Amino acid sequence: MAEEEKPRNRKERRAAAKESGKPVEAPTKMPKMKMTTPDYDARPAKGTTLLDIYEEKKDLLSKGQPFDDKYADGLPRGESGNILDVGLGDNEPIGPFGNAVFWSVCLAMLHFTLDVLTYNQYAQDIIWPAIFKRSGTILPILFLAIYIMKSELAYKLGILRQVLFLGVAIAAGCYLIHAGNAYGYFAVMKQAPPLGTLWVYSVIELDLWFAVASLAFNAGFMLWNGYTVF
Template sequence: MVQTRKERKAADIKLAHPDRSGPSEETLLKLAEDRNLFEQADRRNGKQPDEIDDEEPLSPRAERIMDAILWSVSLSMLHFTLDVLVQHQYAVSIMWPQIVIRTMQSCAVFTLLIYVLHPHKAFPKFCPGLSLKYQDPLRQTIFLVASVYSGCYLIHISNKYSYLAVMKQSPPLGCIWVWSVIELNLPLAVLSLAIAGGFFLQGGYTIQAPY
């Protein structure tokens, strides 16, 4: 008798699909979003999602300018160091304001030269009107000539010219020499240094302190 009643009660239950609608009340996830809990957690972890999502990549021209500035600042630091060293070598009083001015001037010149001559994938042509396949050989030729001339001339003036000429010309020549060798591919860079070494040996130059 008890079993019959249970069967009747089960038969009275109507079959229906489950409720697939969203929750009628606010969930914990919704409450967390409304109170910006996720952004606060990102800030605690050092993340700034709004700034990362809104950040736009630099244009190719802006990348080229930033690259030129980075190179020019590095070469200007080298110019500053050489300027200080050559004045210290000749035991003259170091004029810091003049050194800073010359460093800033060299930075401006290097920025222009690097912007034009330094290769950039978005601007493969630096010489208008010349075929693309000749652009890199021409660039390498320019840097080879610049490296050979600046290196040999630096060796020459260091041995033959007065200390005033050396102090004035050696910092920019040294920077151009270093930059040109860096821009060359490995075989041409080795060739450039070999020519400078041969010039040093054949000319009978010496490496010695001027005082």
């Protein structure tokens, strides 16, 4: 009869001891790692902890010494105080190329819709191949323009970028209103879709108060000249 196998681990040893009624034998070898209680009062010889920094800043604030003004912007900074690269906010996930693809497709669809609406307004038979061709032609133009205006260089212009879009929004809106009231149906059918698309995109890119100012200017232009919307 083969000799019974010895328990291989603690679980098996405990199970065997429970079955036999004998207590588990004490270990015959001391562990290599020394078992001691950590010294909670000991402090690191070098460097500081986050708690140390917190206490230091808290002490400065209690003495009326606030943080430097350069930290008031709330931007993430490294240990040296330099601003970390956080991209361009809402534009960061997809970048200029992704924004250009998204907006050019959306605006091409808007151009297509405006083209169809002008045909319906003047009760003309819709020529679908011509509409698709015009929308396909304007798509790469929109992509290039949007890619440029969504680039990091364009955003560095700051207020100048907003002024540029403000001028385009006012010019496109006023000319579209004038064309719709003064020109014949054929001219309106040709000019309304691209002008309307340019107008809408320019207003979208404007900050709130710039957008309100552009729309107010367009409304004033319409009332001053006695034009109507329909």
